[in-house]
Amino acid sequence: MTGLDEGTPLFAQIAERLAEEIADGGLAEGERVPSMNELAAFYRINPATAAKGINLLADDGLLDKRRGIGMFVADGARRRLLAQRRERFAGRYIEPLLTEAARLGIGPDDLVALVAEAARAVPLDASGGVTV
Amino acid sequence: MTAAISVTGLSCQYRDHLALDDVSFDVQAGSITGLLGRNGAGKTTLLRILAGQEFPSAGRVLVHGAPPAENEDVLRRLVFVREDQAYPDFKVRHALRVASWFYPNWSPARADALLADFELPAGRAIKKLSRGMRSALGIVIALAAQAEITLFDEPYAGLDAVARQVFYDRLLADYAERPRTILLSTHLIDEAAGLLEGVIVIDRGRVVVKASADDLRGLATTVSGPVLSVDDFTAGRDIWDRRQVASQASAVVVGPLDEAAWARAKSLRLDLAPLTLQQLVVHAAAHPASAAPAPTVPVNPWERTSA
Numbered sequence: 288m289t290g291l292d293e294g295t296p297l298f299a300q301i302a303e304r305l306a307e308e309i310a311d312g313g314l315a316e317g318e319r320v321p322s323m324n325e326l327a328a329f330y331r332i333n334p335a336t337a338a339k340g341i342n343l344l345a346d347d348g349l350l351d352k353r354r355g356i357g358m359f360v361a362d363g364a365r366r367r368l369l370a371q372r373r374e375r376f377a378g379r380y381i382e383p384l385l386t387e388a389a390r391l392g393i394g395p396d397d398l399v400a401l402v403a404e405a406a407r408a409v410p411l412d413a414s415g416g417v418t419v
Numbered sequence: 420m421t422a423a424i425s426v427t428g429l430s431c432q433y434r435d436h437l438a439l440d441d442v443s444f445d446v447q448a449g450s451i452t453g454l455l456g457r458n459g460a461g462k463t464t465l466l467r468i469l470a471g472q473e474f475p476s477a478g479r480v481l482v483h484g485a486p487p488a489e490n491e492d493v494l495r496r497l498v499f500v501r502e503d504q505a506y507p508d509f510k511v512r513h514a515l516r517v518a519s520w521f522y523p524n525w526s527p528a529r530a531d532a533l534l535a536d537f538e539l540p541a542g543r544a545i546k547k548l549s550r551g552m553r554s555a556l557g558i559v560i561a562l563a564a565q566a567e568i569t570l571f572d573e574p575y576a577g578l579d580a581v582a583r584q585v586f587y588d589r590l591l592a593d594y595a596e597r598p599r600t601i602l603l604s605t606h607l608i609d610e611a612a613g614l615l616e617g618v619i620v621i622d623r624g625r626v627v628v629k630a631s632a633d634d635l636r637g638l639a640t641t642v643s644g645p646v647l648s649v650d651d652f653t654a655g656r657d658i659w660d661r662r663q664v665a666s667q668a669s670a671v672v673v674g675p676l677d678e679a680a681w682a683r684a685k686s687l688r689l690d691l692a693p694l695t696l697q698q699l700v701v702h703a704a705a706h707p708a709s710a711a712p713a714p715t716v717p718v719n720p721w722e723r724t725s726a
Contacts, residue, residue, distance in 0.1 A: 293612060294693030296633040324595040331587055332613040333451055334595055336633060386685070 289331050297332055301340025309349065309360055310368040320350055320358040420480075423448035423568055423600040424469060429478030431464050431624075433464045438464040440624040446602060448567075452617040453592065453632070454604040455700050461624040462604040463501065466572045469602070470499035482568065495523055498566040500557040502573035503550075510558060511548070512541040513564070515577050522564040526528070529593070530563035550577030558586055558619060562593050571603045583607070587614060600703070608697035622704040639702065640676055643669035644689035652687055659702045 291300050308314040321329070326337035341358055344350045349364040388398050423443035431439040439461045446452050447607050454462050468480055471487035471494055480486060487493045499504065501592035506514055511534070515652065527682040534541055545553065554576050561569050575583050587640035591614065605611050618635060620628035628635070639659065642652055649668040653661075659671040671694065678686075 293609065293695035293697075294636060296636045297613060298633055303530065327591055327595060328588070331591065333616045333632075334591070335450065335616045336613075339633070383685075411437065 289329070291330055291332070297330075297336045298339035298343065299330075300344040301326060301330070301337055305340065305347065306368055307342055309364050310372060312365065314360050314363055316360045316362055318360050319356070320360060322357055420645060421448045422446060422485060423479040424602070426465075426469075427479045429468065429480060430476050431461075431468065431473065432476040437623075437624055439475070440470075442621070442624070442626050444619055444626060445628050446600060446617070448600050449598045450616045451601040451603065451614055452619060453608070453611060453615040454602055454621070455608055456604075456620050456621040457704060458606075460621045460704075462536075462621060463572055465602060465621070466499065466501070466570050470494070470497060470570055472499070473494060473505075493524070495521065496566055497570065498522065498561050498564040499569040499570040500561040500572065500574050502554075502576050504553070504557045506545045506553075506556075509545050510541070511539055511543055514545060514556065515541070515560065518560045518564060519659075522546070522566055524565035526563050526565055530559060531566065531588060533559040533562055534552075536589060537582060551575075551582060552577075553578065554578050555582060558589075565593075565597055566599065568600045569602070571605075573604055573606065575607075583610065587611070588613065608700055609695065612696040615696075618700075620700050620703050628703045632696060634639070635696055635699050637675055639671050639673050639694040639699055641669055641671050641692045641694060642684065642689050643667065643692075644687065648687035648689050651683055652689055659706050 291297055295312070301307040305320060309316075314320060323334045323338040323341060324341070326332070330337070341350065342370055344345075345352060345358060349367065350358045350362045352358055373410065384398070391403070420715060424446040427443050428444070429439055430437065431443040442461075442465065454465070456462050462541055464473060468475050469482060469487060469491065474488060476520060482493050483496060486492050487497065509517070515530050515534075517526065519530075533539075537552075539548075539555055539559065545556065548556065554574060555578065558574055559570075561571060561574070578586065585608070590601070602609060603615070612632065615632045618627060618628065618630055618632045642649055644667065646663060646666050646668040649661075651669055653670050653672055657673040659673055661670040663666065665671075676691070682692065
């Protein structure tokens with residue numbers, strides 16, 4: 288097993304990795320997704336486990352099956368995944384940030400100032416990487 | 420789903436020692452299953468019975484629907500490589516030739532490729548091979564036989580980490596090309612975990628866990644943090660192990676945790692770490708009673724219809 292975390296179901300991790308690749312544009316819409324055997328060889332995992340990960344995305348409509356050829360990234364998959372990520376952004380990043388800030392006695396205003404300062408140090412392109 | 424191997428109520432008694440005690444399980448055709456457990460748990464006895472090399476005291480074993488003992492039809496479709504396999508006074512190539520006569524699906528091309536992969540000299544006498552090279556020979560025979568059922572009993576004594584990686588890669592590649600039923604007994608659970616679809620854990624002759632490997636991942640979680648928070652979080656839950664030092668505690672909670680539980684743990688400032696398959700097997704062997712009825716582990720996960 289290569290690069291996967293042994294404590295959580297592997298098929299879910301395979302699905303997550305593929306979803307990340309699609310969201311980041313590494314796998315473009317209409318492009319063929321690696322087969323279960325290619326994924327199995329790459330991650331050194333059981334092909335049935337890899338297939339289960341692929342099927343999770345297919346069941347969700349993010350991949351299209353073309354009989355005899357393989358799985359392909361569905362139209363609109365990237366937009367949907369990015370929308371999902373935005374929905375989860377607050378829960379994943381803002382809440383832990385607020386919790387830790389509260390623990391350290393950093394108030395909301397100080398926090399905003401810190402974020403603004405950090406953003407100046409690392410200029411971010413608002414459209415960076417997420418142009419659809 | 421068809422069972423390639425079906426074991427029901429199997430017991431094996433050696434004088435005053437009960438090596439296997441009422442063992443029952445099915446192995447789905449075309450799957451890779453791990454047979455896990457401590458030394459002396461009964462893994463080798465079980466594999467020897469499946470390979471027709473040992474007779475059970477009670478119970479029934481069906482391999483491709485028939486009892487394996489003294490059944491040539493079954494035995495030609497099955498290859499068994501055991502730890503420290505003994506060979507006659509042969510050279511490597513002679514052992515391969517003999518194997519090629521016995522196994523109907525034998526692939527000379529696979530055998531040659533595997534010899535090269537493991538850097539095994541075909542002309543060398545087997546008794547002059549190192550322990551690791553003898554293990555590699557067993558692996559070459561098991562994979563080149565391309566038998567419908569492949570039984571590995573701790574196949575890699577003396578093999579170094581690089582050679583073991585070659586073994587895992589070749590096993591996966593051959594399995595992808597020509598799916599077959601593989602039962603692999605191993606101590607090196609962390610290394611082999613990713614290859615396994617199903618897991619059977621035996622302890623003191625009894626099956627304590629049979630489940631799909633992915634169902635086991637995330638089945639138990641180590642919760643650690645301040646004592647009061649750990650006790651608060653674990654109250655009413657099934658616990659395997661609890662430790663404490665000063666004001667810090669950690670406990671292994673059995674059963675999957677939902678999102679609400681993760682959020683609650685976070686708010687209590689607890690760290691959660693899901694147990695790996697290896698850690699889970701260690702705990703399952705120590706707590707057979709609580710592992711067996713765990714709600715998320717189907718009694719026979721191989722009979723589920725979804726892939």
